[in-house]
Amino acid sequence: MLMKIVETAVRPIAKWLMPRPVRLWAKDILNARRVRRNPARIVLVQEILPAYAACGGRILWIGCRRYTKKYGPLLERNGGECWTVDIESAHAKWGEKGRHFTWDLLSIDRLFAAESFDTVLCNGVFGFGVDARHAQLAALQAMGSILKPGGRLLLGWNTDRIEDPVSFDFVQNAFVGDDLTAHGARWAVPAAGYVYDFLRRRE
Numbered sequence: 183m184l185m186k187i188v189e190t191a192v193r194p195i196a197k198w199l200m201p202r203p204v205r206l207w208a209k210d211i212l213n214a215r216r217v218r219r220n221p222a223r224i225v226l227v228q229e230i231l232p233a234y235a236a237c238g239g240r241i242l243w244i245g246c247r248r249y250t251k252k253y254g255p256l257l258e259r260n261g262g263e264c265w266t267v268d269i270e271s272a273h274a275k276w277g278e279k280g281r282h283f284t285w286d287l288l289s290i291d292r293l294f295a296a297e298s299f300d301t302v303l304c305n306g307v308f309g310f311g312v313d314a315r316h317a318q319l320a321a322l323q324a325m326g327s328i329l330k331p332g333g334r335l336l337l338g339w340n341t342d343r344i345e346d347p348v349s350f351d352f353v354q355n356a357f358v359g360d361d362l363t364a365h366g367a368r369w370a371v372p373a374a375g376y377v378y379d380f381l382r383r384r385e
């Protein structure tokens with residue numbers, strides 16, 4: 183609350199005083215701070231990512247921001263190998279060094295070989311760039327293709343931004359629910375209007 187008041191008071195002065203790149207940098211820092219405190223993000227970092235890390239294997243993280251930079255080391259702490267992808271070249275600095283690609287998720291199956299990942303983590307991308315249903319279906323098909331049979335897919339999404347992505351016939355046919363965290367195949371965080379869906383590619 184106090185931060186909100188300070189932000190509201192400071193923004194017009196900052197706009198006048200600061201050059202645009204500095205303003206954007208400050209905005210990004212504040213956004214990262216807000217995201218890190220979100221209850222759904224706390225669940226992700228404290229419980230969900232460690233559960234995937236425990237599985238090891240080859241892991242793909244989609245969508246890189248300032249606040250995701252430490253996820254790679256976290257995901258690799260049990261011997262896993264993390265790769266990252268983002269459509270924005272400016273976001274490469276937050277991806278994994280030597281294992282990051284600037285690429286469109288919708289054609290991820292043209293970047294990576296079929297059945298080459300144990301896990302794909304797609305959090306906060308549907309509704310933040312991959313918005314249309316047809317685009318989400320194309321992304322799901324592409325992610326399904328690079329996953330090994332039995333491979334794991336995480337879909338994290340805002341309930342007020344998109345329709346349920348698990349409702350696609352493709353998802354119903356190609357995936358089964360995954361009880362990785364012992365919270366069932368769907369972990370909703372109502373306080374954040376957020377849902378995590380845990381899926382496994384059918385064998």
Ligand SMILES: C[S@@+](CC[C@H](N)C(=O)[O-])C[C@H]1O[C@@H](n2cnc3c(N)ncnc32)[C@H](O)[C@@H]1O
Pocket residue numbers: 244245246247250267268269270273285286287288304305306307310311312
């Ligand atoms: C809201 S951020 C979420 C970042 C991160 N995945 C997280 O958990 O917070 C959305 C990210 O997805 C990226 N993105 C959007 N559309 C994409 C696409 N078609 N292919 C790859 N990345 C995309 C954006 O550039 C942005 O970095």
